[in-house]
Amino acid sequence: MKDYIKIDEWRIIEEGFDPHLNKVSESIFSLGNGRMGQRANFEEQYSGPSLQGNYVAGVYYPDKTRVGWWKNGYPDYFAKVLNAANWIGIGVEIDGTEIDLAKLPVEDFRRELNMREGYLLRTCTVVLEEGRKLKIEAKRFCSIVDDEVGAIRYAITPLGFSGKATLTPYIDFDVKNQDANYDEKFWEEVSREMEDEAAYVTARTRKTGFDVCTGMTFALTQAGTPVTPRTIPIESEKYTAHIFTVSILDGEETVLTKFAANISSENHDRSLLQDVCQRAVQQARAKGFDKMVEEQAAAWAAKWAESDIIIEGDVAAQQAIRFNIFQLNQTYTGEDPRLNIGPKGFTGEKYGGSTYWDTEAYCLPFYLATADPQVGRNLLLYRYKQLGKAIENAQKLGFTDGAALYPMVTMNGEECHNEWEITFEEVHRNGAIAHAIYDYVRYTGDESYLADYGVDVLVAISRFWAQRVNFSEEKGQYVMLGVTGPNEYENNINNNWYTSTIALWTLNYTLEVLAKIKAENPARYAVLDMELGLEEGREFGTWRAIIDNMFLPEDPKRGIKLQQEGYLDKEQILVKDLPASERPLNQKWSWDRILRSCFIKQADVLQGMFLLEDQFDLDTIRRNFEFYEPRTVHESSLSPCVHAVLAARLGMEEKAYEMYLRTARLDLDDYNNDTEDGCHTTSMAGTWMAVVQGFGGMRVRDGQLHFRPMLPAKWSGFSFRIRFRGAVVKVHVGRNGVQIEADKPLTVFVNDEAVAVGQTPVTELVG
Amino acid sequence: MKDYIKIDEWRIIEEGFDPHLNKVSESIFSLGNGRMGQRANFEEQYSGPSLQGNYVAGVYYPDKTRVGWWKNGYPDYFAKVLNAANWIGIGVEIDGTEIDLAKLPVEDFRRELNMREGYLLRTCTVVLEEGRKLKIEAKRFCSIVDDEVGAIRYAITPLGFSGKATLTPYIDFDVKNQDANYDEKFWEEVSREMEDEAAYVTARTRKTGFDVCTGMTFALTQAGTPVTPRTIPIESEKYTAHIFTVSILDGEETVLTKFAANISSENHDRSLLQDVCQRAVQQARAKGFDKMVEEQAAAWAAKWAESDIIIEGDVAAQQAIRFNIFQLNQTYTGEDPRLNIGPKGFTGEKYGGSTYWDTEAYCLPFYLATADPQVGRNLLLYRYKQLGKAIENAQKLGFTDGAALYPMVTMNGEECHNEWEITFEEVHRNGAIAHAIYDYVRYTGDESYLADYGVDVLVAISRFWAQRVNFSEEKGQYVMLGVTGPNEYENNINNNWYTSTIALWTLNYTLEVLAKIKAENPARYAVLDMELGLEEGREFGTWRAIIDNMFLPEDPKRGIKLQQEGYLDKEQILVKDLPASERPLNQKWSWDRILRSCFIKQADVLQGMFLLEDQFDLDTIRRNFEFYEPRTVHESSLSPCVHAVLAARLGMEEKAYEMYLRTARLDLDDYNNDTEDGCHTTSMAGTWMAVVQGFGGMRVRDGQLHFRPMLPAKWSGFSFRIRFRGAVVKVHVGRNGVQIEADKPLTVFVNDEAVAVGQTPVTELVG
DSSP states (O other), X not given: OOOOSBOOSSEEEEESOOGGGHHHHXXXXXXXXXXXXXXXXXXXXXXXXXXXXXXXXXXXXXXXXXXXXXXXXXXXXXXXXXXXXBOSOEEEEETTEEOOTTTSOEEEEEEEEETTTTEEEEEEEXXXXXXXXXXXXXXXXXXSSSTTEEEEEEEEEEESOOEEXXXXXXXXXXXXXXXXXXXXXXXXXXXXXXXXXXXXXXXXXXXXXOEEEEXXXXXXXXXXXXXXXXXXXXXXXXXXXXXXXXXXXXXXXXXXXXXXXXXXXXXXXXXXXXXXXXXXXXXXXXXXXXXXXXXXXXXXXXXXXXXXXXXXXXXXXXXXXXXXXXXXXXXXXXXXXXXXXXXXXXXXXXXXXXXXXXXXXXXXXXHHHHSOHXXXXXXXXXXXXXXXXXXXXXXXXXXXXXXXXXXXXXXXXXXXXXXXXXXXXXXXXXXXXXXXXXXXXXXXXXXXXXXXXXXXXXXXXXXXXXXXXXXXXXXXXXXXXXXXXXXXXXXXXXXXXXXXXHHHHHHHHHHHHHXXXXXXXXXXXXXXXXXXXOOIIIIIHHHHHHHHTBOOOEETTTTEEOSSTTGGGSOOXXXXXXXXXXXXXXXXSOHXXXXXXXXXXXXXXXXXXXXXXGGSOXXXXXXXXHHHGGGBOOOXXXXXXXXXHHHHHTTOHHHHHHHHHHHHTTTTTTTTSOGGGOOOHHHHHHHHHIIIIIIXXXXXXXXXXXXOOOOOXXXXXXXXXXXXXXXXXXXXXXXXXXXXXXXXXXXXXXXXEEEEEOSSOOOOOOO | OOOOEEOOSSEEEEESOOGGGHHHHHHHTOEEOSSEEEOOOOSSOOOSSOOOOEEEEEEEEEEEOOOSSOOTTOOSXXXXXXEOOBOSOEEEEETTEEOOTTTSXXXXXXXXXXXXXXXXEEEEEEEEEXXXXXXXXXXXXXXXXXXXXXXXXXXXXXXXXXXXXXEEEEEEOOOOOTTOTTSOOOEEEEEEEEETTEEEEEXXXXXXXXXXXXXXXXXXXXXXXXXXXXXXXXXXXXXXXXXXEEEEOTTOOEEEEEEEEEEETTTSOGGGHHHHHHHHHHHHHHHOHHHHHHHHHHHHHXXXXXHOEEEESOHHHHHHHHHHHHHHHHHOOSOOTTOOOOTTXXXXXXXXXXXXXXXXXXXXXXXXXXXXXXXXXXXXXXXXXXXXXXXXXXXXXXXXXXXXXXXSSBSSSSBOOOOHHHHTTOTTHHHHHHHHHHHHHHHXXXXXXXXXXXXXXXXXXXXXXXXXOEEXXXXXXXXXXXXXXXXTXXXXXXXXXXXXXXXXXXXXXXXXXXXXXHHHOHHHHHHHHHHHTOOIIIIIHHHHHHHHTBOOOEETTTTEEOSSTTGGGSOOOOGGGSOGGGOSHHHHSOHHHHHHSSOBSSOSXXXXXXXXXXXXXXXXXXXXXXXXXXXXXXXXXXXXHHHHHHHHHTTXXXXXXXXXXXXXTXXXXXXXXXXXXXXXXXXXXXXXXXXXXXXXXXXXXXXXXXXXXXXXXXXXXXXXXXXXXXEEEEEEEETTEEEEEXXXXXXXXXXXXXXXXXXXXXOOOOX
């Protein structure tokens, strides 16, 4: 755990330069706009520890997989979001001395991520020698107004001397992925072109053949006056640079402004990429940096109006929740159904930058509540479009007749992960994908999605479940053998309660949806019947038999569901009795010891009660919570939020707040000592849930909004805004109770009592 | 399955050259003498598919491991037997044409492995052009008289022309391992020296620092007359060659004889390696090729006298059993307790060439019965010497107080394997290592081994078992969770019957051994008590509690032991109902499907009944055999032999013979299509067991030999010789009954009836 970020409501601030923290800060201060993003690397040369990272959404490389021992069925590649061209680079040399913060003394270093307006600002003073210093001020952003464009204002001011500055704005496409399995480079040059004050490099990914043109133009001013320097072009493969030298005067600011664009063949005709890029950077330049900054601030203001949460009386909490919302909005905007939410967003390369079940289980509720319904729909369509691949994926594992197994990790629908106990066995992901359809429809009321798209996915997943179980003669019941549940600290177990439960839920929901379509839209049903080859008698009969006679392990004595068959054979120890020196378990214990222990990585039975809360009475949830939470080490960033929501539901305020704290500042305080690899983007949505569903107690039941607010003792109040079925609803929870506003008449429920809202206009949240 | 090896009692013969079979033949025709070995590569250049392999026992490299996803506790290297210098190489050019069997037409190709005399002979005729042919005859061997030396007689005869032959005998130490994880080379040159007709290259392994000097001297004769050619020395790093050109006359034989030696720093002072090597090759040369061949034949005759099995009326079976015995004797001679039996012997590189539980569970009986007791003792001492590492290995996994877990795969006692379900969970290997001590003592009667060495190993393994189980409050019994049994088609299962049973057996035997030492040798016991920190009350009490109250899964209805808890929840299908197109499962099914199925890779419950046969009545064994065998796919080469022995015990002649056939010609007929990687050396010992323990029904009970012979219908008789407690016993089984001879008076049991033997001298086996 670290504690170096300054507390501020709207800004993330680092003061003083500590090279040991640089990679952590590079992650935290990352920028993104859903289409492209980058780590908070320095513009000028930096020879200290750094992970240079620039990313373009949807552009990936199928890196040859690496395994210890091959198992039949493994995918042979692992798709990676590619480190793309470095377009921020500006070499700086002052009178022959290269500016490098790893080599020269640094004073007054300050890095600020302005979340309200969406930019990164860095200032520092570099000591060249006694009495000769150089002040640097660098401000940059990825535009959310034009999401292919970014801009930098890089200002230097000599203090105590005048001299010569050699500046080298460059584009470097000769990059590699830190996580490349065989140290290969993934980009090949297609073309490069240099103009007097601009350059364009187009490169193509090997194998996948994505083209990206990265271009830039720059402008120079000195003391506010435009200057046209004489530049020397430097070119090499996948690299362009303009070098020029100018005189700099003591106290006078020299400003290099760099306008850049990433244009991808995913979005434009391959033959026009450079033209499009040229136009993009020229338009940006014509608009000017200040105007762009202004537009960026306005656009972010609109985003904040939709999605902000205000916490009163706790600035650290305020900063943290905004940081999470900011990163979520930087990562995914929902405009493109081909894109999804990588586990690190644009802040790092770990986990390949692909799609996990995190999207459906943790992120969807945030986007449903804070954005246009089309955004949630696009997340669903992403999986709908990949249904064919999910069916192929299941076929590889021996499933037939249109059964689908969605991949654990994917970029384009194909499985990328290669650990048998996860790839082949952590099949509960299929359940989350089915449940997301229900969640979306429940939240938006968009029933048409079911007949048009959802039902295909539901049927294919139900077919998977029906084939994945088998009838045990021994038990006289259906069983599901050899699975890994959400708790990955158990592998290849039998009858995981969560997986079996979500499977039954899927079968049930699919039958319901089919019955509804048949009743309401017989024509569509007839088409489905033919297309999907539904066999009501045989197939639905099997599904019903499974629903009626599935083995779900439980312990009647304790009145709890059993995480898996045999869980109680384990030595029962509580986390509080584990010596601190043995934690985190995944760094201290060998894998078999973890597997044999009763310790739980993340919510498993409780994940089921979280998703399917309505199926369980409060006493059941409480008994299970009280049994499982003390055995849970929360070594997944996705665990505490679920517990926070449930604890709040159970009125356990202290536990709810403790769980909330575990994720709220996870990255800001580098709680798990791994933020240098990138931020835990998907778990940020969990923090949002902990506030809105946990402390706000927000639920949707029978098409209506429910709240059951709980105000943590450390806060004096909090408020959030959500969209719900065409209305905007604002909730404020304070010491004096709850105020709910809506922009149209709506009945909501507060602690199960109906309240009519929407009589007065919705006020803005004021942070 | 292939069928190209000619049937012959004493020889393995290939006729006609098929490049597609070359790698298979390179494995089958391998040579070895326990100290060094090599695949049957050609001496001259060969540009077709080939795995060049020369190996020196005990010389390994800790290759950096490769994993998909790192698990805490994984070893960071995998030790590999190194591909060492190619000392057989002789370049041949005839009038400017390089002889390369991949490029020139080949006639009359014949490869012969003479098992009786221990050499490899290859003859062929290469067509240079119409009317110009070159006859090649190459004979070579690794000496079992001087196990650091090998020799080649390489003869060429021009047919239909006279011309110039350029010959290049060379040493090439610039080799790499086919299985190198990162394509690195493992040898670095230390020195090289060339003399007129000799050369020496010394290289050192990276990291491990083993030095090996490989040297050779050569001699030339033409038409039987010694010739001294003018040679040009060629040197490069790790490489020496002598080039010379001689005239060759139509029909006249030119013979290059090469005498080589591998001298390792494992056996000699590092500074003297080249001197030792020089002496070795000069002595060999002085002795001469023919004399060496003669000595080799005599030494092999002595080995055969000890270990031959004669099968009457079935030449293919005769050839097969001799091939297995020959390879076992080529691989391990038992003279050096630092060495062990690699899974491929000297015939390939797969599986790293390290030690597996195969040694104790499958190979030990062969060496006990056919060699000096010191050989079996050396196999035991190998593990005894590695006890410290086994204790460290267990510590890494969280075990304490001197508990030992022997590695799954090892070279020097450290674990090399990196699949969590095997490395950490296939812990039954500990049981086989304990049982081997019992087996050795039972067979040899050498009780002193227990107090001197065995007890330390037994106590450490017992401590492991006592910590590896836990008390289940739910069951009120001890359980062993999270293991992989011998049947690797189940992973991370609970209460594997075999593992738990062998654990209880170990605890019991350890207590017995300790009690015996205490009673018979109180002084030694006092020392042990102190050294091992025995706590009779607490520790022995725990062991007894586990023995008395361990959960062992069974099915009372069927009267069978259950392979693991929950086995009967699986869909019960028999192998005979599997379509042939789905076999072998490990190539056709994904791993999860294999795991979920009831199909068994190799004996598991039956492995236990095989090892601990005396604990079970025949009906119990029969019920288990009849339940499990039909579910077993035998996709491990170690499986059929166990079934053959049990089937014979149960009087199931047909099944016993079927199982025997599955391993007998496994490599000769390339049954599993993988012989090109090397031979299945350890399973060869299983074939020996199938004959001696299966058809011969040989057992040791209460210190006495028992036989229960069964003559397969296809054989007219068979005989084998074994050593037993200082006596030599010969058993002949024929249609007219059994004859047993011994070289001293002995009571043996035939079908449980005592028979006095040893009244007449033992006749030789005559094959």
